[in-house]
Amino acid sequence: MGESEAFEEFIKTAHNPKYARVSRQTTTRDIQKYFTDCKAKLVETFGTSVNCVCLTSDIWYGNAKEDYLSVVAHYINSDWQLEKRVLGLVLIDVSHNGQNIADRVAYVLTDYGLTDKVFAVTLDNASSNASAMLKLKPILSHYLGFDVTDEPEYASFTLSGVYYPTSPLMIHYLVKIALHLKNYANDIHIRSVVQPMIDKYNKYWRGIPLLYSFAFILDPRAKMKGFTRVLRRLGGLTSTDYSTYLVGTRARLTDVYNKYEEKYGAVRLRRTDPPVLSGKSRSAWDEIYDDDGAAGLVSGSLPGTLNMSRDTSATSLLHAVRSSVSASNASELVSYLDCDTVNHLTDDFNILNWWHQHKLTYPVLSIMAKDILTVPVSTISSESTFSMTGRIIEERRRNLKPEMVEMLTCIKDWEAAEARLQQNVEDKELEQAFEELYLD
Structure with missing residues (x-):
C-alpha cells in the first residue's frame, strides 16, 4: 500500500505536501531497526x-x-x-x-x-x-x-488449567452460586442438569492449588485469619475437611519464604513496625468476617466443616507448625501473620500499593508477595x-x-x-x- 500512487497522493493532500513515498524494503528496514531498539530497552529493563x-x-x-x-x-x-x-x-x-x-x-x-x-x-x-x-x-x-x-x-x-478467583468479592458470589445450586439440586425435575454443575464446582474447589492460597494469605486484609474462615465456608459448601490443608498451607508457605530468605536476605536494611490502617465501608468481606453468618451457613452438623474455634485437633496442629517454624519468631513471615489484619475491607484496596508501602518493614516478604501476586490465573x-x-x-x-x-x-x-x-x-x-x- 505504501508504494501506491493513491497512498502518496492521500498523504500529500491530507498530511504533508513534501511527502515522498519509500519502498517496502526501506519500510521493512525501518521497522526492523525500531523493533531492535525497543527490544534492547526491554531486555535492559528485565536485567x-x-x-x-x-x-x-x-x-x-x-x-x-x-x-x-x-x-x-x-x-x-x-x-x-x-x-x-x-x-x-x-x-x-x-x-x-x-x-x-x-x-x-x-x-x-x-x-x-x-x-x-x-x-x-x-x-x-x-x-x-x-x-x-x-x-x-x-x-x-x-x-x-x-x-x-x-x-x-x-x-x-x-x-494452571483453571481460573481460581481468590478475591473476597468472587468468593462472595461463588458462595451464593453454590447455595443456589444446592437448592436447585433438590428439585427432581432439574437435578440432572444441575448435578454436573455441582460436581464441577466441587472438583475445582475441593483441591485448591497452593499458589492461590498463598496469594489470599498475602492479602493483608486476610492473612491466616481470613484464610481459615474462607476454608470454613468452603468446607460447608463442598463437604470437605480442610483442616489438614490449612496446616499444610502454612508449612509450605514457610518453606517458600525460607527460599526467599536464602536468596534475598541481604536486601534487609531495616525493620519498622507495621502501621495500623483504618478501614472504610465493609463489602464482600462481611461474608468472611461475619462470625454469625459463617456459623449459620456451615453449621457444626455439616460434614467437612472446618471450625477452628471448636476443632481442637486442627488448633493443636496449627500450634505445632507455628512452634516448629525454622525461622525465628523475628522472621518477617511470622511477624506478618501474627499482626492484626488490615481493617480496610473494601474491594478497591490496592494490595500492591500496600506491599510497596511496607517493603521496608518486610524487605524479603514483600519480594515474595510481589512475585506471587504477579502470577496470571488465566x-x-x-x-x-x-x-x-x-x-x-x-x-x-x-x-x-x-x-x-x-x-x-x-x-x-x-x-x-x-x-x-x-x-x-x-x-x-x-x-x-x-x-x-x-x-x-
Whole structure:
C-alpha cells in the first residue's frame, strides 16, 4: 500500500505536501531497526529492574493458515505497577507436541535473558502443554534455587488449567452460586442438569492449588485469619475437611519464604513496625468476617466443616507448625501473620500499593508477595495478543513473513503498554454489562 500512487497522493493532500513515498524494503528496514531498539530497552529493563517474570503462552491458528505460539511476560516494575509485554509470536509450522512447544518457549526466554527469572507459567489444560512443562521445568527451575520437578507440592506453580478467583468479592458470589445450586439440586425435575454443575464446582474447589492460597494469605486484609474462615465456608459448601490443608498451607508457605530468605536476605536494611490502617465501608468481606453468618451457613452438623474455634485437633496442629517454624519468631513471615489484619475491607484496596508501602518493614516478604501476586490465573493475555494479531494478518496481508508478523505484534503491544492502553476495553457495551452484572 505504501508504494501506491493513491497512498502518496492521500498523504500529500491530507498530511504533508513534501511527502515522498519509500519502498517496502526501506519500510521493512525501518521497522526492523525500531523493533531492535525497543527490544534492547526491554531486555535492559528485565536485567536491571525486574526480579522475575510470570508467563502465559498459547497457540493461535491464523488467517493465513499458519499457526503462531505466543509468549507473554507479566511482571511488576520498579514503581510496583503490574506490567505485561508480548515477548514473542513464533511460527510453529510443525506438530504441536510438547517438545516443539517447549523449544519455542525456551528460545524466546533465552533471547530476552529470562531463563533464570521465570517464577510461573500459566497454560491451558491441553495434554501437549502438560508435556511441554515437564520439559521446561528443569530449564526454568533456577529462580529460587530448587528444581520444582523434585518437589511435587509446587506443581501448581507451573501449570494452571483453571481460573481460581481468590478475591473476597468472587468468593462472595461463588458462595451464593453454590447455595443456589444446592437448592436447585433438590428439585427432581432439574437435578440432572444441575448435578454436573455441582460436581464441577466441587472438583475445582475441593483441591485448591497452593499458589492461590498463598496469594489470599498475602492479602493483608486476610492473612491466616481470613484464610481459615474462607476454608470454613468452603468446607460447608463442598463437604470437605480442610483442616489438614490449612496446616499444610502454612508449612509450605514457610518453606517458600525460607527460599526467599536464602536468596534475598541481604536486601534487609531495616525493620519498622507495621502501621495500623483504618478501614472504610465493609463489602464482600462481611461474608468472611461475619462470625454469625459463617456459623449459620456451615453449621457444626455439616460434614467437612472446618471450625477452628471448636476443632481442637486442627488448633493443636496449627500450634505445632507455628512452634516448629525454622525461622525465628523475628522472621518477617511470622511477624506478618501474627499482626492484626488490615481493617480496610473494601474491594478497591490496592494490595500492591500496600506491599510497596511496607517493603521496608518486610524487605524479603514483600519480594515474595510481589512475585506471587504477579502470577496470571488465566491465558487471557495470550488471547488478547491473538486478537491484535488477527488485525495484522487480515485478508490483504496474508503474505507477511512470520518475522514481520512478530515485530508488528510486539511493537503494537509495547507502544500500548507505554501509553497504559493495554487494559482499554474496546467493547463498551460488554463492559457496561459486566459492570451491572451483580447489581442487586
